[in-house]
Amino acid sequence: MRLLYTNSLKAYVKILMFGGFILAVSLPSVAADYCYLSDSQTTRKNxxxxxxxxxxxSTKIKANDNKEENTxxxxxxxxxxVxxxxxIELCVTKQLDLIAKKNNKIGVINAAGQLIIPFMYDSIYPYGETFVVEKEWLFGLVDRQNQPLSAIEYYFADYTLSQAEENPLVPLIGYKKLGIIEVDNTNKGAWGSIDSSGSVVIPFIYDEISTISSLSYEETTGVYKVKKNDYWGVIDNKGNLVLPVHYQRINWFNAAKKLYLVIKNNQTxxxxxxxxxxxxxxxxxxSFIDIQEERKLNIYDYDGTLRPAIIRINDKYGLFDSNAKQKLPAEYNDLSYFYQDDLLAAKKDDLHGVVNTKGDWIIPLVYDELEAVYLDTAHEDLREVKYFIAKKGANYGLLSLNNDIILPFEYKxxxxxxxxIPNRILASRVITNSLNSIDKNNVKFALLTADGKSITPFIYDKIVHDNYDxxxxxxxxxxxxxxxxxxQILLAPLYQSLDYDIVEDGYIFKREGLYGWLTDSDYKEVIPAMYDEPFEFEEGVATVIKDGVTMSIDKQGEVITP
Incomplete structure (x- = not known):
């Protein structure tokens, strides 16, 4: 057993280590967290x-140690x-009992002002009509006349004790010390539970008892997982066995439907x-489907609805609903969410399609490539899928959400x-020549709207969006x-190169083998193409070379005299 001390809610807390588990218990204190909820305490005192x-x-008294706060x-x-x-310290319970400390011990005064539990315990917690009491780090139960309902021989975690008043029908899960292991002088014990009458509900025979967690958090559902000899099972709060103790691991898949995610024989x-x-x-x-990609390990959406899950089995992906019913078999190389309209991108044997979360196919699994086109009319990354760029063979086309062909498969x-570039598509295609014949090498580019309408004609040899400017x-x-x-043309294609200066907000351009400078605000050539080498400005000054002569200029092209 190890003892650690730390400040917590005006009291000291000792942390007991038993059998590798931490059990935190308060030293002499009324100590339940709810005692410090001022609103409830004020109401109860009234x-x-x-x-x-x-x-x-109450009156303030000065602490003996100047380092401590007044109490x-x-x-x-x-x-x-009187x-x-x-x-010193006082807490009013729901039943209007007063748990208080005097001479460093805790007792209970009822609403009539009678001392029903003497000042003799290290801590006291209300538990229905009874009280959990602590003496020398061990806990037991007494009634309202201080008559013992159980031996003082248990260890309960702080969380369990602080919840006892709120959940008097839920048994107290804890640890019972059974003796000392002489080999390493550690405590030997077992886990179980008692109820508010002091009766054993779950026998103290388990190596560990805990709530069952989902993939992302713990859920209280009236059942617990128990561990014995390195294997897990499930019991209800009356100690009845729900699942036998032979699993390597147990979590919830769907607590509402009592569906468990288990590992047995190294298989999940x-x-x-x-x-x-x-x-x-x-x-x-x-991976539970999540539009905001924040709760992918949680079967519950923010509104409490249950979500379907993409599950990888034997390195293949399938789709299952919250009842573990298969919507798509686990035979796909990939299933991924589009974050909108409950649509999934599916891939199988190098072919792509789109399916909804009910397992209905929206776009058949026949395309070599498939890319969602997101509409963002508000320019606030409010993405909405309406179209898909699809590749079939060597060519590309544009599909609607209903699998209608918006643009035929004739684009390169x-x-x-x-x-x-919100709501835009960059496309290229083969252009017929003046003799109306097709030259496969005559590929031109254009800018299109997201629904396939032309913004520019197919006249450009290349179109690239530059992230710098x-x-x-x-x-x-x-x-x-x-x-x-x-x-709209901002700069006509007249330049051998355009290099953006993100600091100085302009372009170093090259034309007819010489370099100059233009601004990105009005696209005017402030410094004409007259210098032999490319240059850059630093704090408004650039070093340039003209006809082999090196000089310094400002952003208006004026030579700076040394």
């Missing part, structure tokens, strides 16, 4: 005053008569309370950059220019 003529006053000393009066004074399955296997195969990963390339660059006959997302 009830005592109005209904039982019991009033509580409150409480006095209890009834009809103007009943108790010099009480989903089973029901009757041990029927609901999802077979070796489950490797579960199609790209969509939602965040960079957030503009669309175009090329014609080897010369570079800039257009906006509406196809």
């Amino acid at each position: 009830q005592l005053a109005s209904q039982h003529k019991l009033s509580i006053t 409150d000393s409480f006095t209890i009066n009834k009809n103007g008569k 009943l108790y004074q010099n009480l 399955h989903v089973i029901d309370a009757n041990q029927n296997v609901r999802i077979n195969g070796d489950i490797e990963d579960i 390339s199609m790209n969509h950059y939602n965040l960079d 957030s503009r669309t660059h175009v090329w014609q006959k080897g010369k570079e220019g800039v257009i906006d997302i509406d196809g």
